[in-house]
Amino acid sequence: MAPRKEQQIFRATLELLAGKGYEGLTVEGVAERSGVNKTTIYRWWPSKAALLAAALVEADLLAMEPPDTGSLRTDLEALVQGMAALLTRPPAADVAVAALGAAVHRPELAAAARRFFADRFAREEVVFDRARRRGELPATADPMLIMDLLAGAVWLRTVFRGLPLDDDFAAKAVSAVLDGPS
Template sequence: MAPRKEQQIFQATLELLAAKGYEGLTVEGVAERSGVNKTTIYRWWPSKAALLAAALVEADLLTMEPPDTGGLRGDLEALVEGVAALLTRPPASDVAVAALGAAVHHPELAEATRGFFADRFAREAAVFERARRRGELSAEADPMLIVDLLAGAVWLRAVFRALPLDDDFAARAVSAVLDGSLAR
């Protein structure tokens, strides 16, 4: 399939998810919105869960390339800012909340979201590999834990508590994770 047509399908998938939730997302609706025959969509993705899984990983809307600021602190702050943008700016925020909210009740969607996070972490791993080569990160540090702490802070603050993220939120969150909070 042509990349442009594929992106149209993914865009339609994510728009419908955001507008109607997982229950309202249908391959027929995606076909109508994207201008692609539904048999073509089914040829590439056997179910709406498979289509959504591909859209979550491949859609331009959710793409976030790992930063390379030259240092671990700057890279992590940029990652936090990227997650914050994803979770606070429509339409990406609507997609993220709809997908993860529905994943609780739909095992096939839970698998799709796991694929999204696995892909995202695989891309982010370069940040930690570079930091280790520069001597900024110990060999014992757990990159996934660091990402979970930082992204979890954004999720909790922005989505669950519905609180604004201050301009210095990313720097403060990264500092708390890298430097700790104990008095020295």
């Protein structure tokens, strides 16, 4: 499938998820919104869950490139700011909340959520590799734990508590993780 058409399908999938939830997401709706035949969608993805799983990982809407600022601290701050933008700006924020909610009750979507987070961590790992080479991070440091702490802070503050993030939230969160609470 042509990459542009694939992205149209993924965008339609995520927009319908954000607007109608998982129950309201249908392959027919995605086909109509993206301008392709539903048989084309089924040729590439055997189910609604498979389509959503692919969209979560591969959609440009949720794309993230790891920063390379030359410093672990500012790379992590940029990652936190990117997560915060993802969780506070529509339609990505609505997609994230709807996908999380749907994954709670559906094992196939829980697997897709795990794939999404594994993909994100694989992309972020380069930040830690560079930091180790620069001598900013000991070999014993656990990059996944660092990212879990930072991402957890963003998710908890924005999604579960519904609180805004101050302009200096990223710097404070990274400082708390790297330096300890002050």
